[in-house]
Each structure stands twice: as structure tokens, then as C-alpha cells.
Amino acid sequence: MASRRTTPLKDYSLGTHHCSVEVRMEKLAMVPFFANLSEKELKKVNRKFSAHHFSAGEPIYYQNEKITRLRVVVHGAVQLVRHTLEGKDILLDMLQPGEYFGNPSAERRQTHEETAAAHTDACILSISMIDFRSLLENYSEVALSVLDITADRLRKSREHIRHLTTLPVKKRVAHILKMLCDKFGEGSRNGRLIQIPLTRKNLADMTGTSTETVSRAISDFQQQDIVETGRRWIAITDSRKLSEIADG
Amino acid sequence: MASRRTTPLKDYSLGTHHCSVEVRMEKLAMVPFFANLSEKELKKVNRKFSAHHFSAGEPIYYQNEKITRLRVVVHGAVQLVRHTLEGKDILLDMLQPGEYFGNPSAERRQTHEETAAAHTDACILSISMIDFRSLLENYSEVALSVLDITADRLRKSREHIRHLTTLPVKKRVAHILKMLCDKFGEGSRNGRLIQIPLTRKNLADMTGTSTETVSRAISDFQQQDIVETGRRWIAITDSRKLSEIADG
DNA sequence: CGGTCTGTTGAAGGATTTCAACACTCGTGG
């Protein structure tokens, strides 16, 4: 496997790893809406979940597919992509361990609005919608927590709309880099490194532009010593200047 | 008051109207997340709500203001607007009787992300966040219903993002007109009339463009006999052709 | 070491914004 790696990023590959019961419990406890459950309750919940591994790039479910399960990221990163007839993709979200995906309220709208795929090698826990709904009915604190997270995602989505309709591309790219840095940033020596492999296409699909335009924006940032970048990796070296560009 | 009205729209003015208890109960029962409560429970819930009237254009709460209450539209239309530093407004949503507004999960994020204003004369019921949260805790069916509605708004928001990033202005305007027609459309003789007064600026703020561009798009639709329009009103006369433009 | 995927850069073309001037409508006040 990858032996001559040159990127500064961590290796996310799973190999033949299999999630032990202990790891699963630990990860489930990390999920924000299970945080307040007792260990006994958590064990009960844990039995309803099953685990699956996905290789980088492998799809987890497809757009328009029937919704049957709710999923939680345990290891790796998951991307939610909306494909369009125009052939332009939209990267709706990048998920970290602890985050859920797959519509939690799959009552009427029975199909997924987006495709979920493992962005890196990933380990995913999933629970049937029926079990999840009964869980929500029985534990009001879990339901309220899921509501809070969903409301926060709505807030972020509207923030994104604000950026798309009022900001020029360069500012949008700056905002996305800041956001990614907050969520995935690691280290502080030569600036904060964004700990997921991202192509110019990924960034373009997040900001709603073309790869070329993103490339030009980032080239500009690089000349101003705001970021450092290579193939599939970016580090922010001057977050102050980046903020100035984003908000100025 | 308005005596020489020439628009084809209904008169939304309230005059000295005051909501009777019966009207309030009826309206509360219309709210999707109270739909399943018994009359007795509904009466209990009703006591927690207070009613207020707003004239057209009057603000209900301001962006960045502290969140203290959750509100429900009883009469009239309410607009949710996000103001930006660039001076460009974004019309996030237009609400009908029965719809709630004001973040239902006001736990950490303590301030409103948008300004709410009465678009027409409006009657609004409101409940304190504390009472609302305890309501969610005690009635799991209400909590699940609120979750469903929030998840659906997230879906719509992402759909909007899709339109903003992949479609040219003309198609976006067509989509918004279709949406407004589905939500506010009335009658069928000379086409479906959108039953709220809308300016070109309102439409521009919904589609993320300028008033001039919206005007050009609608002029074009009018020449193709797809819509009929006047000052602050629009009717769709050929929804099939409109759909073709939106999706073609 | 070659092929493929990824990233860069230039230049032309296009869609939309912006600036500007004008027309129309409504309702208020003379």
C-alpha cells in the first residue's frame, strides 16, 4: 500500500481493520445526540447499529435511492454531493467522525436528495429508519439534539446562499478555506493544514465555480503568502489576511 | 382605507380586527406540528401563546436580535430577509398562515440570523422559547413534526443552492414563479394568480439577481404569453411553458 | 518511465451587473 506518499496529510487507509465493540461504543458516544445517554442505554442503542467499511471514492448511497437507514461517520471523511442534469456537481457537505447523514425525517420524501460517498477510506455505522424513529420517540433529548443539529445545518445552508448571491468568487473561496480550516485544520507550525485531500474540483463544487477560477484564486492567495498548497492538500499560513479577503 | 384598489389581489388589511379565542384555536390546530394534539391538549397549549398584529412592512424581529420567542403566522404573509453588508438583501422565505418562524432550537446561537417583517398586514401568535422547549420535551410527536419541517426547509434551501450555482437567471426566475404559484396560487380563469403583492425587488432578492434582470426575464415571459403582470401582482397563464423554461 | 489525474495559465466569449434615463401607477394632498 501507499509507501511513497509525499503529501503532508495523514494516511486514512483502513487496511483490514475491523471496528471492535469498544471502538463502536466510544464512537457512538461521540455522536452529539447520543452524548447524554447513560452507558446502559448506549449499549442498547449500539445493538441496533451495524458497521460497514468503504474505500476512498466508494459510494455509500445514491441520489434518488430509497431512504432506508440513518448513518454515522466513525472513521474517515464522507462527502455529500448533489448531481445535476447540467453536469455540474455541488458538494453540499464534508462530514467528520461523529456526524450523521441520510435524512433523519424520512417520512414522506422517500428518496435521498444527494449521493454520499467515502471521501477517504471510511467506517460507517448505520441504523434502520424504523429503529431510529422509535429511538427519537423514546428519548426526547435525542430528538431535540437532532433537531438542533438539523437547524444548524439549515443555518449554514442559508449562510452559503448568502455567499453565493452576494460575494465574488475570490471571497467565496476564502470563506470556504476558513470554514475547512476550522473544521479540519490541524497543526500550527507551518500554518494549519486541512486534514482531508481536496482537489480544485472539490473546492469548485463547494463554491459554485469552475476549477480554473478556483485555481486562479488560490494562485493569488499563494503569491500573497496566505496559503501553501500542493497536489490535493492546502495549508493556511496567514488566517488573518484570509479573513480580511473573506470579509473585507 | 384603500377604496380605489386596482390590483386583482385580495385585501389583506386587518382593520381593528382582534383574534377571538375560537379563531386562535382553529389556527393553532392548522399548524402542522399541533395537528395531532387532542382538543384538550390544544387548549392547554393555546394558553401559552399570545397574539400580536403587524401592519404591512412592520418588522416583527430584527437580524442579530436575541431569540426569545417562537412565532406562528395566523393571518397574512411574513417575509424572512437576510440583510448583508454589501447592501444586497436575500429573501429567504415567504410564510403563510400555519407556518412557524424564529429558530426552534435557540440553545446556543442566541440571535436571529434574519429579519422577519409583516409582508402584508398580519396576525402572529408567539410562545416563549422556554415554554416551547418544554412542549417539545413533553410531546414527542410535536418534536418529530418540527424536525420534519426543519429537515424539509433544509432540503428546500439546498435546492435553492443548486439553482443558484447551476442555472442562468431566466430559469431561476421561472423556478421561483412556479414555487410561488404552488404555494400562493389562486383561481384558474385567467391563469393562477399569486396571492401576495410582490415587487421586482422581492423577486430579485429571491433569485439572487438585480431588479433589472428580473424585469427583463418577466418581460420576456409576458411576450411569450406565459405570465400576466402588473404593479405588484403576477399571474401564471401558461404553467406548462413555464415548466419547460425552468427545466428545459 | 509512461500514462493518467491534477493543477496552471492565457485568451476569447458570454451572461449579468451597473449606470442611466424614462414610463407608468397609485394614493395623497391641494
Next chain:
DNA sequence: CCACGAGTGTTGAAATCCTTCAACAGACCG
């Protein structure tokens, strides 16, 4: 009751940002 003015809608032309097309350079993998 009419006229005027503010708010609203329309249209043209120039300027601009971004996309698209194209060619190439560099990195990674087997």
C-alpha cells in the same frame, strides 16, 4: 377631483466578472 410625487417597472448600452476552450506542466502510481 385633479395633479403631483414617490415608488415601481422598463429598456438600452457599457463595463465586468466569470466561464469556457485550449494548451501545457507537474505529480503520482503502477
